[in-house]
Amino acid sequence: MTHTEIVVGVVLDEAALTLEELARACAVDTRWVVEHVEAGFLGDGSLGVSHWRFSSNDLTRARCLRQLERAFAAEPELAALVADLQAEVRSLRQQLRAAGFSESRGS
Amino acid sequence: MEFRDYYKILGVDKSATADEIKKAYRKQARKYHPDVSKEPDAEKRMQEVNEANEVLSDAEKRAAYDQLGSRYQAGQEFQPPPDWGSGFEFSGRDFGGAGGDYSDFFANLFGRGGAAAGGPFRSAAGQGGYQMRGEDRHARILIDLADAYHGAVRTISLQAPVADESGRIVVREHSLKVQIPRGVKEGQHIRLASKGSPGIGGGPAGDLFLELSFRPDVRYRVDGRDVFTSLPVTPWEAALGASIETPTPSGPLQLKVPAGSQSGRKLRLKGRGIPAPAGQDAGDLYVLLEVVLPPADSDAARHLYQEMARELAFDPRRQNGQAKGV
Structure with missing residues (x-):
C-alpha cells in the first residue's frame, strides 16, 4: 500500500553534519572519520574535533573514499588520490558542458 | 521483475572463489566506472556490477542467492518465493558504498540500502532484545533547474524495508512528498530526519539523505550556481543591437544585445543564476550569443x-x- 506525506528536509551546508552524523551516514566508525580528517583527506583542515562540521561535498567524498578503500582494499592515500582525480574529471566535464561542448561517450 | 545472474554480470563461474570474485569486480569496476568508462551505458552497468559484488562478496548473501538461483536463468520472470529468507540470518554488516541504487530484484531479495534489517532477512543484531538506531539511507533524485530557482514539492518513490505483522522484514514501496528548498545546487544533500531504515527493538529510525541532480535540459548548463544558455540571434540583431525576449529558468526577460556582437559573445546577467541562501551570492546567468545566418534559398x-x-x-x-x- 502506498501512502504519501509531505516531508521538509534540511539542506546540508546550511546545517552541516557533526562528526558522529557523518560517520553514521557513511556507516563507518567515528575513528575512521577522525583519521581521514587528520590525514587531510576529508574536511576543511580546521582544528578541534568538537568543532568539525561536514558539508555535502564531505559526505559525497567520504562515501567515495570508503567505497574505494573497501572495494579495492585501497590504502587511504590511494583512495584519496583517486577521489581527487574523479572530482577533477567531474569538474572538467562540467566546465565543458558549461562551455557548450558535449563530452563524447563511446568510440 | 527479471532474475539477475550476478555471476554472469561479473563474468565469473558459479564456483568462483572469493578472491576471483574480488578480482572480477575490480576489473569490471575499472571498465564501467562512469568517470573513466567510454561505454555509453557505463553508469547502469556499474550499478549492476556493484550490486552483483554486494551479493557475491558476502558469504551469507551468496549462499542465499545460490539456493534461489539454481531454479532461474538470467532474464527469466522472477518472484521471490513466500518462504524466501527463512532460515538465514545476516550479521548486519552494511551494504557498502554503492550508493543504494539497487534494482528491484536486489531490493526484493535483500532490501534496498538498509543494512542491519536487510530485506526479508532478520538481522542477528535484532534478536538480542536491545535497541539500535536504524541505518541512514541514501538516494539520488532528479529535479528540474526551475525547482532550484523557485523551490518545489516533489514526490519520490522509495522502497524501504519494514516489519510486517509477523515481525518479518519485507520491502515496501512508499512515496514521500519532499520539499525542495529554493537555492539548492547540484550535488547537495537534503537530509530527511527519521526517514531512513527503521530502528531495531524500538530504536529510532535512521535518516534519509537525498542527493540532488538536475534533470538534463538542452536549454541550460549549470556550473555551481552559475547557469549557461545559448541564444540564437540574426545577423542584423547582432550587428545593429536589439532587445530580445529570452527564456530563462526564472521566466522570460528582455535581453539587450549590444550592437556589434559576434557569435560566441557571452553576456553576463548578474544574480540571475541559481538563488542563494541569505548571506551568500546568487549565481549568474550567462547568455552565449549564436549568430545564425538566414539560408540563401530564394532569389x-x-x-x-x-x-x-x-x-x-x-x-x-x-x-x-x-x-x-x-
Missing part, C-alpha cells in the same frame, strides 16, 4: 547576400590576420 535572399558582398568590404580572414587565399 531575394541570394540577391541580398550578393548585395552585401558588393557593398561591404568585409573579409573575416583578413580581420583575423590570416593571409588571403591561404
Whole structure:
C-alpha cells in the first residue's frame, strides 16, 4: 500500500553534519572519520574535533573514499588520490558542458 | 521483475572463489566506472556490477542467492518465493558504498540500502532484545533547474524495508512528498530526519539523505550556481543591437544585445543564476550569443547576400590576420 506525506528536509551546508552524523551516514566508525580528517583527506583542515562540521561535498567524498578503500582494499592515500582525480574529471566535464561542448561517450 | 545472474554480470563461474570474485569486480569496476568508462551505458552497468559484488562478496548473501538461483536463468520472470529468507540470518554488516541504487530484484531479495534489517532477512543484531538506531539511507533524485530557482514539492518513490505483522522484514514501496528548498545546487544533500531504515527493538529510525541532480535540459548548463544558455540571434540583431525576449529558468526577460556582437559573445546577467541562501551570492546567468545566418534559398535572399558582398568590404580572414587565399 502506498501512502504519501509531505516531508521538509534540511539542506546540508546550511546545517552541516557533526562528526558522529557523518560517520553514521557513511556507516563507518567515528575513528575512521577522525583519521581521514587528520590525514587531510576529508574536511576543511580546521582544528578541534568538537568543532568539525561536514558539508555535502564531505559526505559525497567520504562515501567515495570508503567505497574505494573497501572495494579495492585501497590504502587511504590511494583512495584519496583517486577521489581527487574523479572530482577533477567531474569538474572538467562540467566546465565543458558549461562551455557548450558535449563530452563524447563511446568510440 | 527479471532474475539477475550476478555471476554472469561479473563474468565469473558459479564456483568462483572469493578472491576471483574480488578480482572480477575490480576489473569490471575499472571498465564501467562512469568517470573513466567510454561505454555509453557505463553508469547502469556499474550499478549492476556493484550490486552483483554486494551479493557475491558476502558469504551469507551468496549462499542465499545460490539456493534461489539454481531454479532461474538470467532474464527469466522472477518472484521471490513466500518462504524466501527463512532460515538465514545476516550479521548486519552494511551494504557498502554503492550508493543504494539497487534494482528491484536486489531490493526484493535483500532490501534496498538498509543494512542491519536487510530485506526479508532478520538481522542477528535484532534478536538480542536491545535497541539500535536504524541505518541512514541514501538516494539520488532528479529535479528540474526551475525547482532550484523557485523551490518545489516533489514526490519520490522509495522502497524501504519494514516489519510486517509477523515481525518479518519485507520491502515496501512508499512515496514521500519532499520539499525542495529554493537555492539548492547540484550535488547537495537534503537530509530527511527519521526517514531512513527503521530502528531495531524500538530504536529510532535512521535518516534519509537525498542527493540532488538536475534533470538534463538542452536549454541550460549549470556550473555551481552559475547557469549557461545559448541564444540564437540574426545577423542584423547582432550587428545593429536589439532587445530580445529570452527564456530563462526564472521566466522570460528582455535581453539587450549590444550592437556589434559576434557569435560566441557571452553576456553576463548578474544574480540571475541559481538563488542563494541569505548571506551568500546568487549565481549568474550567462547568455552565449549564436549568430545564425538566414539560408540563401530564394532569389531575394541570394540577391541580398550578393548585395552585401558588393557593398561591404568585409573579409573575416583578413580581420583575423590570416593571409588571403591561404
